[in-house]
Amino acid sequence: MFADLFFNKTPVHTRDIQLFNTESKRKEIFKPLNQKEVKMYSCGPTVYDYAHIGNLRSYVFADIVKRVLIRNGYPVKHTINLTDFGHLTSDGDEGEDKMMKGLKREGLEINLDSMRQLSDRYIKAFEDDVEELRILPPDTWARASDYIKKQINLIKTLDEKGFTYETSDGLYFDISKFPKYGRLGNIDLDKLKSGARVEVNKEKKHPADFAIWKKGDLGWNSQWGKGFPGWHIECSAMAMDTLGKQIDIHTGGEDHVPIHHNAEIAQSEAVTGKCFSKYWLHNAFITIDSTKVAKSLGNSITLQHLRDRGFSGDDYRYWLLTAHYRSQVNFTWEALKAAKQALFRLKRIMYEDFGQKTATPSAQHLDAFDDRLADDFDTPGAIAIMWDMLKDDTLDDKTKCGTLFAMDEILDIGLSDQLDEGTRSLGVVDVDDIPEEVQTLIDEREVARIARNWDRADILRDQIKLKGYELEDTAHGPKVTKV
Ligand code: AMP
Numbered sequence: 117m118f119a120d121l122f123f124n125k126t127p128v129h130t131r132d133i134q135l136f137n138t139e140s141k142r143k144e145i146f147k148p149l150n151q152k153e154v155k156m157y158s159c160g161p162t163v164y165d166y167a168h169i170g171n172l173r174s175y176v177f178a179d180i181v182k183r184v185l186i187r188n189g190y191p192v193k194h195t196i197n198l199t200d201f202g203h204l205t206s207d208g209d210e211g212e213d214k215m216m217k218g219l220k221r222e223g224l225e226i227n228l229d230s231m232r233q234l235s236d237r238y239i240k241a242f243e244d245d246v247e248e249l250r251i252l253p254p255d256t257w258a259r260a261s262d263y264i265k266k267q268i269n270l271i272k273t274l275d276e277k278g279f280t281y282e283t284s285d286g287l288y289f290d291i292s293k294f295p296k297y298g299r300l301g302n303i304d305l306d307k308l309k310s311g312a313r314v315e316v317n318k319e320k321k322h323p324a325d326f327a328i329w330k331k332g333d334l335g336w337n338s339q340w341g342k343g344f345p346g347w348h349i350e351c352s353a354m355a356m357d358t359l360g361k362q363i364d365i366h367t368g369g370e371d372h373v374p375i376h377h378n379a380e381i382a383q384s385e386a387v388t389g390k391c392f393s394k395y396w397l398h399n400a401f402i403t404i405d406s407t408k409v410a411k412s413l414g415n416s417i418t419l420q421h422l423r424d425r426g427f428s429g430d431d432y433r434y435w436l437l438t439a440h441y442r443s444q445v446n447f448t449w450e451a452l453k454a455a456k457q458a459l460f461r462l463k464r465i466m467y468e469d470f471g472q473k474t475a476t477p478s479a480q481h482l483d484a485f486d487d488r489l490a491d492d493f494d495t496p497g498a499i500a501i502m503w504d505m506l507k508d509d510t511l512d513d514k515t516k517c518g519t520l521f522a523m524d525e526i527l528d529i530g531l532s533d534q535l536d537e538g539t540r541s542l543g544v545v546d547v548d549d550i551p552e553e554v555q556t557l558i559d560e561r562e563v564a565r566i567a568r569n570w571d572r573a574d575i576l577r578d579q580i581k582l583k584g585y586e587l588e589d590t591a592h593g594p595k596v597t598k599v
């Protein structure tokens with residue numbers, strides 16, 4: 117699963133990679149800052165609660181970006197941050213601190229120790245999600261509270277260079293001192309000012325000025341009083357500390373474009389005088405009933421909710437990859453079920469039809485697959501090519517199997533799992549033609565079994581038996597034989 121592992125397995129197919137840069141609003145050919153390694157930073161989760169399936173899209177997307185770069189010969193150095201303080205419920209300077217919300221929700225005392233304790237729990241949960249979704253771990257997990265000193269140093273430099281002003285509640289970045297503010301998404305600053313509702317903080321000179329230090333009873337000591345760094349500064353500090361003053365690629369969800377990423381650019385470039393990130397990549401949102409998934413809206417589904425209904429990380433990953441990362445997609449259980457069934461079939465083909473016996477991949481199909489991915493990470497296009505390849509009568513099974521293996525190095529949906537290892541590869545059967553109606557019952561029983569709904573699972577097993585098939589549970593999922 118790790119980068120160096122799949123590096124060795126498949127020959128490098130170097131090709132131009134086109135990526136859609138939010139800053140230029142067009143596809144650009146990727147040219148790294150240096151050939152040695154691509155520096156990539158992804159805005160990480162605020163760890164006050166479980167990540168929801170929308171958040172997880174951001175990291176599956178970043179994972180695909182990374183794999184495609186590596187496949188095409190670019191080693192990647194990657195940082196994901198973990199926000200464990202200071203992110204308010206709005207992305208600006210208003211609302212409650214999310215960590216405080218978490219502390220109150222869990223009846224914990226309001227102090228730095230319990231904040232650490234709370235974030236420990238949700239960092240662990242997030243790392244489990246990352247593993248379940250087969251996302252390659254970054255080189256650095258940068259935890260914001262471990263970088264307080266670096267953040268304070270950065271704020272000091274901004275202060276010394278005259279980019280700030282102090283108010284009764286904190287230190288603010290003065291966007292009038294940074295004329296290029298608002299490049300991402302072409303923010304109209306005049307309109308923002310004239311259209312601003314009554315500012316909650318009347319001491320702010322412009323509505324887009326943002327806090328880089330927030331004074332408060334809780335936090336760390338600094339020359340601006342006790343408190344904590346504003347949310348945006350952590351990403352500038354940790355990106356620069358772990359990757360350097362200039363990075364190649366910065367990723368995040370599209371909600372970060374107007375405020376958080378414009379703030380990151382302003383802070384970083386005000387300090388260094390250099391372009392902070394060459395490419396800005398943003399994934400669109402996952403919605404439910406056409407409303408964004410958000411904890412505050414009470415519609416946040418987590419990976420655990422998916423598991424409770426019998427869906428694995430692979431099912432969700434496959435479903436995500438069937439849509440382009442820049443398209444908003446509406447989550448439905450029916451759509452996820454369809455994805456699960458498609459993946460179930462793929463695994464059957466791999467394990468049962470091909471027995472994982474492999475030969476050199478078909479260069480033609482693999483090239484077409486890699487071309488799709490190199491065109492702004494077109495995963496649905498790549499998946500379509502995978503299914504087409506399976507229908508190609510001119511290929512023998514071993515070649516198809518080898519091609520699937522090579523494709524799975526990017527998709528990583530469990531097709532390469534060893535038969536005698538792990539439990540992720542659900543759906544192993546040893547009969548060739550299972551009628552559709554029996555297949556549906558098997559899928560439904562698998563859902564019931566994983567949800568530990570034993571009564572329903574037993575009923576479904578009996579129904580399957582009545583149709584002439586015997587089901588046996590194995591570490592890899594149900595094994596089906598003809599009675
Ligand atoms: P947060 O924990 O709010 O900082 O979010 C973590 C990541 O998830 C960020 O990159 C967000 O932009 C992204 N994100 C939040 N909600 C969604 C959603 N509904 N769909 C896709 N990405 C999201």
Ligand code: ZN
Nearest residue numbers: 159160351376
């Ligand atoms: Zn960030």
